[in-house]
Amino acid sequence: MRIETHLGDIRFLEADLMVAAVFEDERPPGGLAGLLDWYLCGLLSELLIEGKVTGREGEMLLLATQGRITCSKFVGVGLGRSGAESDLLPRLLSEVVERVCGLQVRTVAMEIFGSRRKRTSPQPGVNLILKHFNERSGGQGRSPEKLILIPESETQLDQVEKVLRGR
Numbered sequence: 001m002r003i004e005t006h007l008g009d010i011r012f013l014e015a016d017l018m019v020a021a022v023f024e025d026e027r028p029p030g031g032l033a034g035l036l037d038w039y040l041c042g043l044l045s046e047l048l049i050e051g052k053v054t055g056r057e058g059e060m061l062l063l064a065t066q067g068r069i070t071c072s073k074f075v076g077v078g079l080g081r082s083g084a085e086s087d088l089l090p091r092l093l094s095e096v097v098e099r100v101c102g103l104q105v106r107t108v109a110m111e112i113f114g115s116r117r118k119r120t121s122p123q124p125g126v127n128l129i130l131k132h133f134n135e136r137s138g139g140q141g142r143s144p145e146k147l148i149l150i151p152e153s154e155t156q157l158d159q160v161e162k163v164l165r166g167r
Helices: 031-039 043-049 089-102 123-138 154-165
Strands: 002-005 017-022 060-064 073-078 107-111 146-150
Touching (some): 002 154, 043 060, 123 154
């Protein structure tokens, strides 16, 4: 699997699927989910207000982007209360990767879970994502051909690229 990074306008990012965190206590949604919500004219916010999506731990939502961005699908991953997600990431990322691979997409763009709220290093999140995709590609089933990691800032981009160079 090829691994790249992307920082900038996601509307034209060539990916089949985007994956982002949705928190129970974050309204409106922030990070990549908030940006996607903006491009989807508040569709995610509407689902949150109606209670159809909660952001609770382990909840997953698949939405079509309706041609509003180049990427055709979005998966929102419920991480529970913001700030507590690092404890559940190892278990939850395994399930996220399984579901993503089950969708049989060629290219996945993914937010780096675990570092946004606390402004911590993205290294643990990147390592977990790579570990689970590597485990999946070694087993049965189809893995994406390309993974695009989406950091939230220039600083985080530099840190992610340093992790990737060290692989």
